[in-house]
Amino acid sequence: xxxxxxxxxxxxxxxxxxxxxxxxxxxxxxxxxxxxxxxxxxxxxxxxxxxxxxxxxxxxxxxxxxxxxxxxxxxxxxxxxxxxxxxxxxxxxxxxxxxxxxxxxxxxxxxxxxxxxxxxxxxxxxxxxxxxxxxxx
Amino acid sequence: xxxxxxxxxxxxxxxxxxxxxxxxxxxxxxxxxxxxxxxxxxxxxxxxxxxxxxxxxxxxxxxxxxxxxxxxxxxxxxxxxxxxxxxxxxxxxxxxxxxxxxxxxxxxxxxxxxxxxxxxxxxxxxxxxxxxxxxxxxxxxxxxxxxxxxxxxxxxxxxxxxxxxxxxxxxxxxxxxxxxxxxxxxxxxxxxxxxxxxxxxxxxxxxxxxxxxxxxxxxxxxxxxxxxxxxxxxxxxxxxxxxxxxxxxxxxxxxxxxxxxxxxxxxxxxxxxxxxxxxxxxxxxxxxxxxxxxxxxxxxxxxxxxxxxxxxxxxxxxxxxxxxxxxxxxxxxxxxxxxxxxxxxxxxxxxxxxxxxxxxxxxxxxxxxxxxxx
Numbered sequence: 001x002x003x004x005x006x007x008x009x010x011x012x013x014x015x016x017x018x019x020x021x022x023x024x025x026x027x028x029x030x031x032x033x034x035x036x037x038x039x040x041x042x043x044x045x046x047x048x049x050x051x052x053x054x055x056x057x058x059x060x061x062x063x064x065x066x067x068x069x070x071x072x073x074x075x076x077x078x079x080x081x082x083x084x085x086x087x088x089x090x091x092x093x094x095x096x097x098x099x100x101x102x103x104x105x106x107x108x109x110x111x112x113x114x115x116x117x118x119x120x121x122x123x124x125x126x127x128x129x130x131x132x133x134x135x136x137x
Numbered sequence: 138x139x140x141x142x143x144x145x146x147x148x149x150x151x152x153x154x155x156x157x158x159x160x161x162x163x164x165x166x167x168x169x170x171x172x173x174x175x176x177x178x179x180x181x182x183x184x185x186x187x188x189x190x191x192x193x194x195x196x197x198x199x200x201x202x203x204x205x206x207x208x209x210x211x212x213x214x215x216x217x218x219x220x221x222x223x224x225x226x227x228x229x230x231x232x233x234x235x236x237x238x239x240x241x242x243x244x245x246x247x248x249x250x251x252x253x254x255x256x257x258x259x260x261x262x263x264x265x266x267x268x269x270x271x272x273x274x275x276x277x278x279x280x281x282x283x284x285x286x287x288x289x290x291x292x293x294x295x296x297x298x299x300x301x302x303x304x305x306x307x308x309x310x311x312x313x314x315x316x317x318x319x320x321x322x323x324x325x326x327x328x329x330x331x332x333x334x335x336x337x338x339x340x341x342x343x344x345x346x347x348x349x350x351x352x353x354x355x356x357x358x359x360x361x362x363x364x365x366x367x368x369x370x371x372x373x374x375x376x377x378x379x380x381x382x383x384x385x386x387x388x389x390x391x392x393x394x395x396x397x398x399x400x401x402x403x404x405x406x407x408x409x410x411x412x413x414x415x416x417x418x419x420x421x422x423x424x425x426x427x428x429x430x431x432x433x434x435x436x437x438x439x440x441x442x443x444x445x446x447x448x449x450x451x452x453x454x455x456x457x458x459x460x461x462x463x464x465x466x467x468x469x470x471x472x473x474x475x476x477x478x479x480x481x482x483x484x485x486x487x488x489x490x491x492x493x494x495x496x497x498x499x500x501x502x503x504x505x506x507x508x509x510x511x
Binding site: 035041059061064 | 436
């Protein structure tokens with residue numbers, strides 16, 4: 001389900017590293033939680049982004065959610081297809097619906113991100129925690 | 138980690154397992170675990186506008202009022218004039234505070250000369266029943282019968298064709314906001330031509346133990362017409378397009394019926410009722426805020442709570458804001474005021490909605506945003 005070549009955040013973003021360029025998107029879990037995505041607001045090429053700070057927002061019919069940057073750096077590329085087809089994020093969140101590419105300032109920032117296995121365990125952990133919550137009397 | 142204190146178990150409708158089996162995304166809504174979406178809000182919304190959708194709205198509350206004092210009690214606590222209701226007829230109304238604000242909004246059905254049946258919001262049903270009981274100086278027999286009813290809504294242009302297959306009653310001849318005691322799929326209940334979507338359709342009240350049978354029969358009957366299950370997400374976007382108020386958004390303890398554009402259910406000439414004096418005074422002196430509809434010019438949706446600006450003045454806040462799946466626009470409702478007085482804004486007028494610290498252009502539009510062709 002979750003591609004092993006990507007790294008994942010607790011806020012449900014992914015990043016793919018290619019030398020010091022990181023490609024960023026939101027995870028399949030995130031798009032499912034949001035439902036039908038109708039608009040994605042992204043930064044411009046040349047903008048600076050900071051790790052753990054918002055780099056944009058995803059708007060679905062029912063909710064708005066911030067996209068947090070996994071890394072610090074400069075935006076080198078923005079996926080313009082998302083502007084015309086925001087539903088791509090629902091259809092192919094780990095592939096065609098990448099959002100931005102960032103020139104990393106410090107690659108060590110990615111050391112604390114989760115692998116696919118760790119992210120899946122993290123999702124299962126949060127699911128059983130909320131199930132336990134729901135079943136409480 | 139979950140904590141042992143403060144967590145109340147969520148209430149479940151009789152169809153909880155059915156929703157899960159259908160792959161619904163379940164959420165906590167007013168203490169109920171309810172389906173927010175199945176195939177997706179957009180898909181479900183469009184199905185209701187163009188074909189049909191079926192909603193489990195069994196979380197809604199029901200209050201039965203009967204006895205010689207029933208009409209007097211209903212007249213005292215609600216704003217609309219129930220004396221004009223014929224047996225078999227229903228109307229939209231509000232349960233009132235003496236301030237002119239609503240305890241809740243509701244549907245009042247007249248079962249008999251001395252027998253009424255109120256459908257109220259799930260989140261308010263206990264509060265509503267306590268309020269009615271407290272004001273029952275008419276010796277009416279008022280009972281909270283919420284647990285005795287499941288409620289399914291079949292909504293959309295194909296609703297008549299679908300429901301007709303399962304009942305001997307003639308649903309197509311039932312007038313809008315009338316109801317009949319009828320069996321659907323062999324289960325007796327109350328079949329009302331009412332809804333909260335802006336489409337034609339029915340709401341069927343019946344015994345909870347028959348829920349799966351009735352749901353399955355309706356799902357099967359609706360297949361040829363393309364009916365699909367729809368959740369609370371689509372219910373909200375549908376009611377918003379239709380310009381209908383939602384308690385906790387357009388209505389609350391701080392908002393009078395006149396401010397909420399509900400003068401049409403405020404019958405000041407029917408005689409005494411809770412809130413009448415305050416509303417009569419406000420009608421004369423003017424309201425403190427005015428309700429407007431608006432649409433966004435650009436692509437970012439407005440959301441509940443966003444500030445509304447006119448020039449360099451903040452004039453209000455959004456009470457409901459969302460993408461509108463059928464209209465394919467971003468729409469919203471807001472209250473606007475200046476110095477504690479309502480402002481009148483005409484359709485076409487420019488305003489701005491503040492989205493994450495930036496102001497985005499919007500335009501005032503007439504309500505409702507969507508009106509079905511009859």
